[in-house]
Amino acid sequence: xxxxxxxxxxxxxxxxxxxxxxxxxxxxxxxxxxxxxxxxxxxxxxxxxxxxxxxxxxxxxxxxxxxxxxxxxxxxxxxxxxxxxxxxxxxxxxxxxxxxxxxxxxxxxxxxxxxxxxxxxxxxxxxxxxxxxxxxxxxxxxxxxxxxxxxxxxxxxxxxxxxxxxxxxxxxxxxxxxxxxxxxxxxxxxxxxxxxxxxxxxxxxxxxxxxxxxxxxxxxxxxxxxxxxxxxxxxxxxxxxxxxxxxxxxxxxxxxxxxxxxxxxxxxxxxxxxxxxxxxxxxxxxxxxxxxxxxxxxxxxxxxxxxxxxxxxxxxxxxxxxxxxxxxxxxxxxxxxxxxxxxxxxxxxxxxxxxxxxxxxxxxxxxxxxxxxxxxxxxxxxxxxxxxxxxxxxxxxxxxxxxxxxxxxxxxxxxxxxxxxxxxxxxxxxxxxxxxxxxxxxxxxxxxxxxxxxxxxxxxxxxxxxxxxxxxxxxxxxxxxxxxxxxxxxxxxxxxxxxxxxxxx
Ligand SMILES: Cc1ncc(COP(=O)(O)O)c(C=O)c1O
Numbered sequence: 001x002x003x004x005x006x007x008x009x010x011x012x013x014x015x016x017x018x019x020x021x022x023x024x025x026x027x028x029x030x031x032x033x034x035x036x037x038x039x040x041x042x043x044x045x046x047x048x049x050x051x052x053x054x055x056x057x058x059x060x061x062x063x064x065x066x067x068x069x070x071x072x073x074x075x076x077x078x079x080x081x082x083x084x085x086x087x088x089x090x091x092x093x094x095x096x097x098x099x100x101x102x103x104x105x106x107x108x109x110x111x112x113x114x115x116x117x118x119x120x121x122x123x124x125x126x127x128x129x130x131x132x133x134x135x136x137x138x139x140x141x142x143x144x145x146x147x148x149x150x151x152x153x154x155x156x157x158x159x160x161x162x163x164x165x166x167x168x169x170x171x172x173x174x175x176x177x178x179x180x181x182x183x184x185x186x187x188x189x190x191x192x193x194x195x196x197x198x199x200x201x202x203x204x205x206x207x208x209x210x211x212x213x214x215x216x217x218x219x220x221x222x223x224x225x226x227x228x229x230x231x232x233x234x235x236x237x238x239x240x241x242x243x244x245x246x247x248x249x250x251x252x253x254x255x256x257x258x259x260x261x262x263x264x265x266x267x268x269x270x271x272x273x274x275x276x277x278x279x280x281x282x283x284x285x286x287x288x289x290x291x292x293x294x295x296x297x298x299x300x301x302x303x304x305x306x307x308x309x310x311x312x313x314x315x316x317x318x319x320x321x322x323x324x325x326x327x328x329x330x331x332x333x334x335x336x337x338x339x340x341x342x343x344x345x346x347x348x349x350x351x352x353x354x355x356x357x358x359x360x361x362x363x364x365x366x367x368x369x370x371x372x373x374x375x376x377x378x379x380x381x382x383x384x385x386x387x388x389x390x391x392x393x394x395x396x397x398x399x400x401x402x403x404x405x406x407x408x409x410x411x412x413x414x415x416x417x418x419x420x421x422x423x424x425x426x427x428x429x430x431x432x433x434x435x436x437x438x439x440x441x442x443x444x445x446x447x448x449x450x451x452x453x454x455x456x457x458x459x460x461x462x463x464x465x466x467x468x469x470x471x472x473x474x475x476x477x478x479x480x481x482x483x484x485x486x487x488x489x490x491x492x493x494x495x496x497x498x499x500x501x502x503x504x505x
Pocket of ligand 1: 167
């Protein structure tokens with residue numbers, strides 16, 4: 001049963017604790033309770049089956065084997081497993097995920113990794129080269145996004161640290177913004193972000209006890225500037241914009257939003273996790289993009305991922321701040337511990353120095369010109385993919401994206417199109433509110449023949465959806481159910497069951 005959209009919107013605003021209580025009450029009613037439990041059991045079993053179907057069985061142990069398995073056997077199994085998994089990303093059928101992926105680039109990063117596999121920047125005296133690589137990475141990235149890490153004036157310096165990924169960079173920035181707010185006397189801080197901003201902001205709000213005020217986006221998928229301004233409260237410490245957003249790949253009006261934040265004395269975070277390394281080189285690659293970085297005086301923090309379009313291995317991102325004082329709010333120090341004097345820049349204690357060294361080597365081996373060239377390839381592929389989607393009458397592109405391209409439809413179920421694309425070997429992303437599908441283009445899609453194959457398979461998929469009645473398999477029923485369920489808390493419950501299933505041995 002589909003509830004009217006208005007009712008769905010209203011019900012989705014019901015707080016989770018109220019939903020939980022209603023759910024508990026429902027489950028206590030004799031007949032209704034049995035029905036609810038049975039339906040949930042069926043849904044959870046379906047999720048577990050999906051996970052089970054994909055789980056490889058080679059050398060599967062849920063208990064430590066008593067006798068050691070010889071290294072040759074282990075290596076052979078790992079080679080078989082990883083080789084069988086690589087064609088999808090290697091051949092350009094994965095949305096995002098692997099951003100460079102060229103065999104020689106990957107081989108080079110692996111070689112650097114092996115040189116530093118034992119290193120840990122927590123021991124700065126033992127691995128001073130790793131510490132220097134980290135400082136270089138932060139300074140090089142700051143320079144690319146309108147900052148100057150070497151500025152003498154503490155407030156003007158754009159500085160930062162490395163983190164393990166976009167989520168950690170965002171959480172660290174929100175912590176720093178929260179603690180800066182505390183200095184201004186704000187005890188329980190709020191963040192104002194568009195609905196398109198990454199769930200890492202929800203995670204930050206949840207973990208750091210900050211309220212996240214989500215503001216619906218405009219029809220083009222970008223933050224609604226007037227609504228964002230109106231959402232600011234007396235306890236707001238930071239506003240957020242994406243450059244670009246994950247769902248629709250559009251760049252929010254960072255200039256207007258950050259100007260407003262500045263006029264109110266608030267922080268402004270520009271999330272460049274996905275887009276920073278493309279937007280920074282776009283102009284030189286011949287593409288017009290809006291300002292999104294520290295060239296705008298109101299931007300006070302940024303997240304920008306090395307492990308996406310920085311072409312480094314997974315586990316590396318940069319978080320940047322305007323002013324050394326703001327970065328200080330990110331740090332943690334423990335001066336009185338019986339284990340000695342302890343200080344870490346971020347959430348982690350020990351960190352993999354090998355990832356830092358290989359990220360440094362990735363940037364140095366690409367060089368400025370290498371990034372411009374790669375950006376040109378990604379953005380030209382974006383142009384071709386937009387044209388290809390435009391030639392399929394049933395599909396509509398959302399907003400005006402560059403290389404993360406979302407499409408929706410008034411005439412076919414796009415989640416079924418997503419499933420049909422999966423049957424043809426593609427791994428794309430399903431989006432909701434409204435239902436849509438996106439592809440995040442990378443250098444893998446710039447290989448010859450990939451765009452042509454994408455267009456052919458997308459056309460065939462749309463045709464298949466028109467010709468064949470829906471089935472119960474695939475993701476379409478799951479997405480359909482999730483978007484029609486009024487209580488998002490229940491969907492969250494199912495997602496937790498999915499996580500449980502991943503850990504089932
Ligand atoms: C805009 C944006 N911000 C943040 C993130 C989170 O990055 P990560 O998955 O590295 O934690 C992503 C990931 O896709 C993203 O697209």
